[in-house]
Amino acid sequence: MARIVQKFGGTSVADIDRIKAVALRVKSEVDKGHQVAVVVSAMAGVTNQLVDYVDSISTLYDAREYDVVVSTGEQVTSGLLALALQDLGIGARSWLGWQIPVRTDDSHGKARIEDIPSADLIARLETGEVVVVPGFQGIAPDNRVTTLGRGGSDTSAVALAAALKADRCDIYTDVDGVYTTDPRIVAKARKLDKITYEEMLEMASVGAKVLQTRSVEVAMKQGVRVEVRSSFSDARGTLVVDEDEIVEQELVSGIAYSRDEAKITLVKVADRPGVAAGIFGPLADANINVDMIVQNVSDDGARTDVTFTVAERDLEHAVATIEKERGEIGYERLMSDKNVVKVSVIGVGMRSHAGVAKRMFSTLAEKGINIQVISTSEIKVSVLIAEEYTELALRALHTAYGLDAD
Ligand code: ADP
Ligand code: ASP
Numbered sequence: 001m002a003r004i005v006q007k008f009g010g011t012s013v014a015d016i017d018r019i020k021a022v023a024l025r026v027k028s029e030v031d032k033g034h035q036v037a038v039v040v041s042a043m044a045g046v047t048n049q050l051v052d053y054v055d056s057i058s059t060l061y062d063a064r065e066y067d068v069v070v071s072t073g074e075q076v077t078s079g080l081l082a083l084a085l086q087d088l089g090i091g092a093r094s095w096l097g098w099q100i101p102v103r104t105d106d107s108h109g110k111a112r113i114e115d116i117p118s119a120d121l122i123a124r125l126e127t128g129e130v131v132v133v134p135g136f137q138g139i140a141p142d143n144r145v146t147t148l149g150r151g152g153s154d155t156s157a158v159a160l161a162a163a164l165k166a167d168r169c170d171i172y173t174d175v176d177g178v179y180t181t182d183p184r185i186v187a188k189a190r191k192l193d194k195i196t197y198e199e200m201l202e203m204a205s206v207g208a209k210v211l212q213t214r215s216v217e218v219a220m221k222q223g224v225r226v227e228v229r230s231s232f233s234d235a236r237g238t239l240v241v242d243e244d245e246i247v248e249q250e251l252v253s254g255i256a257y258s259r260d261e262a263k264i265t266l267v268k269v270a271d272r273p274g275v276a277a278g279i280f281g282p283l284a285d286a287n288i289n290v291d292m293i294v295q296n297v298s299d300d301g302a303r304t305d306v307t308f309t310v311a312e313r314d315l316e317h318a319v320a321t322i323e324k325e326r327g328e329i330g331y332e333r334l335m336s337d338k339n340v341v342k343v344s345v346i347g348v349g350m351r352s353h354a355g356v357a358k359r360m361f362s363t364l365a366e367k368g369i370n371i372q373v374i375s376t377s378e379i380k381v382s383v384l385i386a387e388e389y390t391e392l393a394l395r396a397l398h399t400a401y402g403l404d405a406d
């Protein structure tokens with residue numbers, strides 16, 4: 001007998017028939033004698049619709065009210081799945097984030113889970129009841145509803161698995177595992193049987209949305225056994241494992257992209273100590289994450305250009321924040337551009353091999369693709385390019401690093 005957390009993403013619960021199919025999948029584990037907790041996403045497209053509602057009122061929205069609106073999709077699917085399970089004769093009950101409660105910090109729109117009390121849930125699991133939990137939702141210290149950032153149901157599932165001390169956490173989605181790159185863009189992408197936590201973490205953090213970054217962090221820290229698999233087939237998926245479980249390590253294990261990027265350039269900023277703090281301090285205070293940064297050398301030693309990227313959703317907030325500080329910072333002009341994509345190559349093999357970045361730059365150059373910003377970490381190289389080159393860049397790089405499936 002095992003204790004399992006199963007998570008079903010948006011496509012897996014897209015309509016009533018799919019929810020019934022999910023109920024059958026849950027039942028098959030219950031029939032084997034396992035204890036099952038299920039985490040569900042909102043129906044495919046619903047969260048986007050809710051976000052659009054918020055945006056249509058204000059792009060400079062109040063994040064607390066954003067959370068009230070966008071957290072609702074998961075409430076619907078959790079109730080429906082509990083009903084579908086009951087219909088199959090299985091004792092099931094849904095528990096909203098605030099009822100458990102899934103305690104988070106107060107970073108509305110991208111909250112972090114701090115604690116999930118598990119005793120009551122475990123007691124229910126031990127009676128054979130299936131516990132259904134809406135993903136994505138939490139509750140802040142002041143008792144307001146929070147959400148965990150887009151894709152956050154993955155994190156709900158992994159954190160719940162850790163709290164329940166589950167034997168495994170199965171993430172059911174619309175592809176049958178983690179691939180060398182997004183299989184919807186590169187037909188020759190290869191499915192990985194295993195991937196290390198570290199590589200999965202980098203892949204997720206640079207845009208491979210198959211798992212939310214935070215879910216991999218929690219899995220790695222708490223030692224949760226995660227398998228990514230398809231809710232449409234019984235094929236084995238991809239196991240996320242420790243480095244020592246992988247025998248052969250590729251130089252580059254994957255390529256990821258993120259369209260959720262926007263570039264801001266401040267033209268002719270004073271080149272003096274304190275300027276970076278003047279720009280990035282207020283952004284941090286406004287809870288806006290800055291990703292890539294370049295500062296040019298100034299011709300005259302007095303003024304320079306600073307370029308950086310933020311999440312596309314944060315662009316309006318970021319521009320408003322910077323413009324408010326204009327007097328303090330002192331720049332001539334602010335330019336912004338949403339028409340960019342960040343493409344990254346990832347691999348732990350990079351630690352011991354030079355030449356990965358060089359191959360990336362020359363491959364993009366051969367295709368005539370201009371690189372706007374570069375950033376690197378120990379096991380990753382990222383470049384910012386114009387969005388229209390996304391597919392071309394991914395396919396060319398996938399071939400250049402020898403990742404294509406036969
Ligand atoms: P869910 O709704 O089940 O959470 P998501 O849409 O969040 O599903 O994540 C699954 C999607 O992630 C896939 O449909 C695929 O297009 C995308 N994806 C991006 N990179 C990868 C990758 N390396 N391997 C697998 N899927 C990927
Ligand atoms: N429904 C939320 C989203 O679309 C959370 C999730 O599906 O993981 O981002």
Ligand code: MG
Pocket residue numbers: 009151154209210211212
């Ligand atoms: Mg997802």
